[in-house]
Amino acid sequence: MSQSKPLESTFAPHTPTILALVAPTASGKTELAIELATALDAEIFSIDSLSIYKHINIASAKPSQKALSQIPHHAINVLEPSEHCSAEVFCTLFAQALQACQKEFLLIVGGSGFYLSCLYEGLSAMPRLSQEEQVGIEERIRNLASPYAFLADIDPQSAQSIAPSDTYRVQKLLSIYFATQLAPSVYFATHARSPLIPKPPIYTIHTPKPELHARIEARTKAMLDSGLLDEARFLLENYGRSIQPFKAIGLKECLDYFDGELESSELEPLIATHTRQLAKRQATYIRAKFPSAQVESSEKLYDRIMREI
Secondary structure, three states: OOEOOOOOOOOOOOOOEEEEEEOOOOOOHHHHHHHHHHHHOOEEEEOOOOOOEOOOOOOOOOOOHHHHHHOOEEOOOOEOOOOOOOHHHHHHHHHHHHHHOOOOEEEEEEOOHHHHHHHHHOEEOOEOOOHHHHHHHHHHHHOOOOHHHHHHHHOHHHHHOOOOOOHHHHHHHHHHHHHHOOOHHHHHHHOOEEOOOOOOOEEEEOOOHHHHHHHHHHHHHHHHHOOHHHHHHHHHHHHOOOOHHHHOOOHHHHHHHHOOOOOHHHHHHHHHHHHHHHHHHHHHHHHHHOOOOEEEOHHHHHHHHHHHO
C-alpha cells in the first residue's frame, strides 16, 4: 500500500502575509473579519465546517452575498451537502488559496481551532487504498460489534482522544489500522506531518458571557425567522438525513422537529442551549491550544491588528 503524497508546503514568491482570527461562534468574528479585510485589502480563508457547503446559508451564518462579492473568500460554497468535510479537505483548499491569493494579506477566519492547527502543524500522509481495499475495510468495520470498543482495545491512546459518538473519526482510525496493521497512534508517530505554513499570528475575541449568550439568543431567533426550517427541509428532501451537516447544531434540532421529537416551542431554546455549549467548548479549546493568542474585545482587536500591521 502506498502513501498519499503530502501537500506541498512551498509556494510562489507572492505568498501573502497570513493572520488568523479564531473565536467562538456568535462572537462577531465574521463582522470583524470583513472590517479587517476591507481595511487591509485582504482575502479571507474560512475554516467553518458549515459555510464550506452549498445551500447552507442560514444554519452556517454565512457572510452576506454582498460581503462575498466584495471580498474574495475561500472555502465557502465548495462542497455539496452530500460530501464529507474534513481536515484534509481544508488543507487542500488552503494550499489552493495560497496559490490563488492576489492580495498582500490572507485572513484565516473561523471557530474551528482544530482546522487552524492542522494548517501549521500539518497532517500525516494517509495510506492510499484501492477501491477494492477500501470497500473491504469498510465491511470489516461494519461487522464489528462496537467499532469504538475495538479501537479502545487496539489503541487506548487514540480512543481517549475522541468521543465514542464520533463515528467518522472512529472509522478513519480503524481504516488506518486495517490498512497498515499499526495502531493509529503509532502510525501518526512514525509518519511525519507536512505543515503548509509557519504558525501565523493568532487573534481571538473576548466576549463577556452575558453578551455572548445574548448574541446567541438573538442569532438563533434570526435564523428561525429567516427560514432555517425551510433550509433544513430542502436538505432533507434533496440529500437525505444521513449527510454530515445534519450533525451540526441548528440542523440536527430541525431534523428532530421533523421527526416529531421536538415541539415547535422547544426548537429555539434548544438550539440556543446547544450553541452556548458549543461556544464554551470552542473557547476552552482556543485557550488551551493557542495560549499565546492575542485576546481583546472585537473593537480593541481591530485597532490592535491595524496598529501591529
